[in-house]
Amino acid sequence: MIVLLLTACAFCYAAFSGKPVYSAFVDGAMDGLKTAARAVPYVAAALLLVGALRACGALSAFGALLSPIAGLLGIPEELLPLLMLRPLSGSAALAELDLLISEFGPDSYIARTACAMMGSSETVLYTIALYLGSIQVRRSRYILPIGLITGLFSAVFAAFFCRFT
Amino acid sequence: MEKLFVWGIVLAALVALFTGSAEETGAALLQSGQAAVALGLSLAGAYCLWCGVLKVMELSGLTARVARLFRPILRLLMPGIESNAEASEAVSLNFAANLLGMGNAATPAGLRAMKAMQELAGGAKLPTDAMCMFLIVNSSSLQLVPTTLISLRAAAGSASPGDILLPSILSTLCTSLLAVGLTLLVQRMGKRGEKGRAE
Known part of the structure; x- marks a missing residue:
């Protein structure tokens, strides 16, 4: 709905101000295709890393290692797998969330916290790979550590706010 | 990214060999x-x-x-x-x-x-400070209404799927502020460090 409205309004506005809508659209679409193509190898590298770490079991082992810290921060233990997956893979995190909802019930504290955490975090690794990859930049300075810390705290905040609302 | 990539794969390979999940891990690589x-x-x-x-x-x-x-x-x-x-x-x-x-x-x-x-x-x-800030804001969520999550809860038979809205907005607000705050802090410290070296 919003997609259609936005597109139609943008086209009307441009047409009324006498701009060539069609040729501008085609120009932009070409840019979009090039951008997507440039980013694919970087996304492949990120997915490769995540896939390998998950399949070999290193990810869940690391999650178990993290559980005392999570307890200190007030994050329920049941959310650890989600917390580990969230920065790495959007679809894997969504699958895990679905599992939590069906296991604990949609209105349970665990499921609500999981939802709030999903809603207040992003797939950090993928975002960084895509954005930097599209301009062929290979170093990320302090972006990754801050992104991961923020991701961890999305769970802390979600666990906290879900207790009261 | 360089180190993370190399060591991540090496770690995965070692763990896979020790736990005998080399086949699955190899398949995961192809799938990715x-x-x-x-x-x-x-x-x-x-x-x-x-x-x-x-x-x-x-x-x-x-x-x-x-x-x-x-x-x-x-x-x-x-x-x-x-x-x-x-x-x-x-x-x-x-x-x-x-x-x-x-x-x-x-x-x-x-x-x-x-x-x-x-x-x-x-x-x-090398990403500039502005690029870093932009990416960090983008990798902490900004979304106000989590439509996917609400529909997921509704599909699971929640009594009121929308009641996730308030905690979600509050924690989105907090994480975004935290992300911006941390980044500004690191950038200030970086600038001070540069000045120190120049003097």
Whole structure:
């Protein structure tokens, strides 16, 4: 709905101000295709890393290692797998969330916290790979550590706010 | 990225050998490559639409209007960007689309913003402070209404699927503030360090 409205309004506005809508659209679409193509190898590298770490079991082992810290921060233990997956893979995190909802019930504290955490975090690794990859930049300075810390705290905040609302 | 990539794969290989899951891990590698191409194709489809619409909006001056709304925020977060029309317009559009929960429109605008900022920095191969801030804001969620989550809860038979809204907005607000705060702190410290070295 919003997609259609936005597109139609943008086209009307441009047409009324006498701009060539069609040729501008085609120009932009070409840019979009090039951008997507440039980013694919970087996304492949990120997915490769995540896939390998998950399949070999290193990810869940690391999650178990993290559980005392999570307890200190007030994050329920049941959310650890989600917390580990969230920065790495959007679809894997969504699958895990679905599992939590069906296991604990949609209105349970665990499921609500999981939802709030999903809603207040992003797939950090993928975002960084895509954005930097599209301009062929290979170093990320302090972006990754801050992104991961923020991701961890999305769970802390979600666990906290879900207790009261 | 370099170290993370190499050591991550080496670690995975070692763990796989020890736990005897080498077959599965190898299969996962192959699968990831395929997943990346599939993802790239679906991204390309969305980018075609959004980059086309963006270009039309840009030509008619609509994006400049959006950019004017976000100017105070940009001046605070990414000094040096607001004087450049292309970069500030793309950044503003990305923020606007993110707030509205239109992730598939936000990304193309975001990638354009990265390109414009890189050109502004003379084709830098290292992300500038503005680029870092932009990426960090983008990797902490900005979305106000988590539509996917609400529909997921509704599908699971929740009594009131929308009651996730308040905690979600509050924690989104907190994480975004935390992300921006940490980044500003690191950038200040970086600048002080540079000054120290120069003296």
